[in-house]
Amino acid sequence: MKVLVIGSGGREHCIAWKISKSDFVEKIYAIPGNPGIAELAECKNIDIKKENFSQIISFVEEKGIDFTIVGPEAPLVDGIVDVFGKRGHKIFGPDMKGAVLEGSKVFTKDLCKKYEIPTPGSHAFKRSDRQKANNYLGKLEDNKFPVVIKVDGLAAGKGVIIAQTKEQALSAVEQCFIKNVFGSSGDYIVIEDFMKGFELSLLNLCDGKNIIPMVLAQDYKKIFDNDMGKNTGGMGSYSPVPFVSDDLYDKILNRIIYPTYDALLKEGITYKGILYGGIIVEEGEPYLLEYNCRFGDPETQAILPRLNSDLLELLVKCAGGKLSSQKLSWSNNKCVCVIMASKGYPESSSSGDIIKGLDDLKNNEDITVFHAGTRYEDSNIATAGGRVLGAASCAPSFKEARNKIYTAIDKIKFDGMQFRKDIALRVEEDPPC
DSSP: OEEEEEEOSHHHHHHHHHHTTOTTOSEEEEEEOOTTGGGTSEEOOOOOSGGGHHHHHHHHHHHTOOEEEEOSHHHHHTTHHHHHHHTTOOEESOOHHHHHHHHOHHHHHHHHHHHTOOOOOEEEEEGGGHHHHHHHHHHSOGGGOOEEEEESSOOTTOOEEEESSHHHHHHHHHHHHTSOTTGGGGSEEEEEEOOOSEEEEEEEEEESSOEEEEEEEEEOOEEEGGGEEEEOSOSEEEEOOTTOOHHHHHHHIIIIIHHHHHHHHHTTOOOEEEEEEEEEEETTEEEEEEEESSOOTTHHHHHGGGBOSOHHHHHHHHHHTOOTTOOOOBOSSEEEEEEEEOTTTTTSOOOOOBOBSSGGGTTOTTOEEEESSEEEETTEEEEOSSEEEEEEEEESSHHHHHHHHHHHHTTOBOTTOBOOSOTTGGGTTOOOO
16 A cells, blocks of 8 residues: 655654554655655655645655545645545545634534533634723633633644733733734634643544544643743653543543534534544543644654554544444553754744754664654755654653653754653653542
8 A cells, every 4th residue: 555644743754654564555655754754755845735735636646645644734624635535535634624623713612512511611702802802801800810812723732822910811812813923823712711730632533433542642732841931832742641540531531522523423524533632630520622633743652652553554444434343452661752842942943953863863772763843954954943853762661761762862962952851750650640
């Protein structure tokens, strides 16, 4: 089988790496790919914006590609699955109607309210309602802060602002509606009640009728240790999450995930692909923070290394509506992924900095380095901004996995490299709940 992976980040590198181990793979292609993916696949440099979907289709037909896997959310929200379907090409991911779960937070909040799926309380405002949003915030008592302000559309993981004070909240509204920081993604905003607790990520395989949950992971959104600084696309992750009890896991499935899938079917949405639930747990009770319509990044880099089952076979069955009899097999090992980001990230992004030390890790069986923001610079590999690399390791304990990763990271050098030193530290000794 000839397989195409669409995307250029660490998630897509991890997917390509995992499917390269499948007995069903004849050849892997990637659009646009990156230098790490290029070690596994033939890469074609096509921008994956909506206006280039016809070029991607032409490439699929030219190469005789049998199956396509979409990594990022933007092509899914823009309807790439619909375009492929009209041409009779097999592809993994939800269609445009399904991808609206990630493409519009207002839609998801309305769905949760309609079907009584637990989620933090919220109010939605459109750009022309700026004064109403300000009036709403103005009437809130000081003890109602912090509040969470989310832009409705896609914002590369940066469209969530936790406003500690009324002044910060009003400033966030101004950023969205007046300064237009988030473009059309900020045409609508959701002002959400802040919840205290811990967050979890649960990815689920869906075939339009059946849904199979994967293992839990936890990621780290803030740029600095101890969850300080600004939000990012994710600075690291680990799996499993040992302090989550079976009872809590069942609550997440039976109160949030399964009811959502039933709700989509009732709304006439046949959802195929990954349904990714971002969950917060407060005082032992789970609530939905958001849905994503694709594999998480960097959760994928902590989940897929633990998967014993053939990933490609699973994804093909999802796309074909034939997932019902499938059982997932998982390693008992712990997996940790640590992200290395460029100088200035997330506020700005340095690029073009030469990366040293990657060759020293190529034959290290204990570490897998996934490329995210990298590019070729003459005969060197350089940074391309944002999150640059992710180092992942599996081991019998989190402590061993962490030691392997941070020892490996010491060998990697590029100007301004920043990474968190506390990824999975809270579970290093596998503490009980």
